[in-house]
Amino acid sequence: MLILVTNDDGVYAPGILALSGALGEVGRVVVAAPDRERSAASHSLTLNQPLRIEKLDHDRYAIDGTPTDCVHLAVNVILEGAKPDLLVSGINRGGNMGQDVTYSGTVWAALEGNLMGIPSFAISLVDDRYADYRPAAIFAARTARWIAENGLPEDTILNINVPDDPEQDLDKYLFTSQGYNRFSESVIRKEDPRGKSYYWIGGERLPFRGSPETDVGAVAGGYISVTPLHADMTNYGELESLKKLHPDNFKPGEYS
Amino acid sequence: MLILVTNDDGVYAPGILALSGALGEVGRVVVAAPDRERSAASHSLTLNQPLRIEKLDHDRYAIDGTPTDCVHLAVNVILEGAKPDLLVSGINRGGNMGQDVTYSGTVWAALEGNLMGIPSFAISLVDDRYADYRPAAIFAARTARWIAENGLPEDTILNINVPDDPEQDLDKYLFTSQGYNRFSESVIRKEDPRGKSYYWIGGERLPFRGSPETDVGAVAGGYISVTPLHADMTNYGELESLKKLHPDNFKPGEYS
Numbered sequence: 001m002l003i004l005v006t007n008d009d010g011v012y013a014p015g016i017l018a019l020s021g022a023l024g025e026v027g028r029v030v031v032a033a034p035d036r037e038r039s040a041a042s043h044s045l046t047l048n049q050p051l052r053i054e055k056l057d058h059d060r061y062a063i064d065g066t067p068t069d070c071v072h073l074a075v076n077v078i079l080e081g082a083k084p085d086l087l088v089s090g091i092n093r094g095g096n097m098g099q100d101v102t103y104s105g106t107v108w109a110a111l112e113g114n115l116m117g118i119p120s121f122a123i124s125l126v127d128d129r130y131a132d133y134r135p136a137a138i139f140a141a142r143t144a145r146w147i148a149e150n151g152l153p154e155d156t157i158l159n160i161n162v163p164d165d166p167e168q169d170l171d172k173y174l175f176t177s178q179g180y181n182r183f184s185e186s187v188i189r190k191e192d193p194r195g196k197s198y199y200w201i202g203g204e205r206l207p208f209r210g211s212p213e214t215d216v217g218a219v220a221g222g223y224i225s226v227t228p229l230h231a232d233m234t235n236y237g238e239l240e241s242l243k244k245l246h247p248d249n250f251k252p253g254e255y256s
Numbered sequence: 257m258l259i260l261v262t263n264d265d266g267v268y269a270p271g272i273l274a275l276s277g278a279l280g281e282v283g284r285v286v287v288a289a290p291d292r293e294r295s296a297a298s299h300s301l302t303l304n305q306p307l308r309i310e311k312l313d314h315d316r317y318a319i320d321g322t323p324t325d326c327v328h329l330a331v332n333v334i335l336e337g338a339k340p341d342l343l344v345s346g347i348n349r350g351g352n353m354g355q356d357v358t359y360s361g362t363v364w365a366a367l368e369g370n371l372m373g374i375p376s377f378a379i380s381l382v383d384d385r386y387a388d389y390r391p392a393a394i395f396a397a398r399t400a401r402w403i404a405e406n407g408l409p410e411d412t413i414l415n416i417n418v419p420d421d422p423e424q425d426l427d428k429y430l431f432t433s434q435g436y437n438r439f440s441e442s443v444i445r446k447e448d449p450r451g452k453s454y455y456w457i458g459g460e461r462l463p464f465r466g467s468p469e470t471d472v473g474a475v476a477g478g479y480i481s482v483t484p485l486h487a488d489m490t491n492y493g494e495l496e497s498l499k500k501l502h503p504d505n506f507k508p509g510e511y512s
Binding site: 037039040041042043044045046047048050051052053066068069072073076077099101102103105108111115153155156175176177178186187189190196197198199200201226227228229230231232233234235236238239241242243 | 293295296297298299300301302303304306307308309322324325328329332333355357358359361364367371409411412431432433434442443445446452453454455456457482483484485486487488489490491492494495497498499
């Protein structure tokens, strides 16, 4: 079993080391990850500059691009077009829940794997009070074995969030939907030595919202959260409503 | 009516000029867009470096960040926290349909507006044979007026794709779902003058797939496509299946 491992915290992050170690018990692991932290890279691709691949050691590569770039280069160059049996992205330092998943390079790397036809999942450690990646790493290895036996539906990845608790019960998990959890839109203003303003995107976390049925709710209750995600962002409920409007009520055409 | 306009092709792109001109008939337009092309920026945020805002002229600003950064800085700094009545992102040079929307800085800027509680839509010109942005600009102004009267549901943006046809009938539009349309995973290898390899992410477009009910299908049939999107990527159908498995069949815990 050939397992491609990536992340957005960078190839030297402790989470990817713990993950690749644990997955080494399940199959051959090839690590191809950004050469530095690329958090909040979302699904971005590097199109305006070329990319380099640095071989660090046997089956471990650093790439100066985004997590999604890494998946492309790993499959097409490092693995010479051989499709891995599984792609695992993580273990992310910090949770990827609620709307935060839409910014996450870690989660989108798994979705990119899925778009390329590779069974894929993302795994994150929520908060980093203990920064103990072992429970999540073991859960990842178990999930990898389960997928090897059972597969995943064609259009679905699993987005797994594990509480940072060294005593986490690995049988305590829930299947959830994406909840509400995001950073506020605060911006911090600073002044450079020449008196000109510059700005930082703020990182204040808004309070969690969401029922126990959501990723946020499950983790708040001490559960590992397992959320099936896909890259289809259609709001189907709303589509039905709009179709009922058409053609008599939605009339942008009545203005000229 | 205060309308915030952004894009991912950059503040000098012809599409955003046509758009802001047309929306000027509907309300006060503030343009805050990347200072250069930032295609394929997806929902990425710039967290590791500060951002600058350059005032170009009255109500027009260039920002050295991603489209999502632009939305943050526009609302929090340029508009001093005043929430716009509408956010419009585009007019993108090239369609944003199928899985391509997941890479698009243009579409994610509109989704960011939605996450901030601003009614938002994205608009793109499919292909650029004629590069005639006028039909799309007029459709955008009409849609803006329609939203001003009718609003949009809290968790939905509209993703509009307009065929590049100077004679496009603006009453010929369909409500659609996100279809299948993406670039292939090709990677192009080159060699630098020192004999070391570097790589470009390829841009070969795969053939369109999808029924006439999808964005891709509608545009292929000569229709303007209007797709309701949201930032919830839960695969609800699959969630139901997984919940039925639990706890007897999904047992990553049975391995140790």
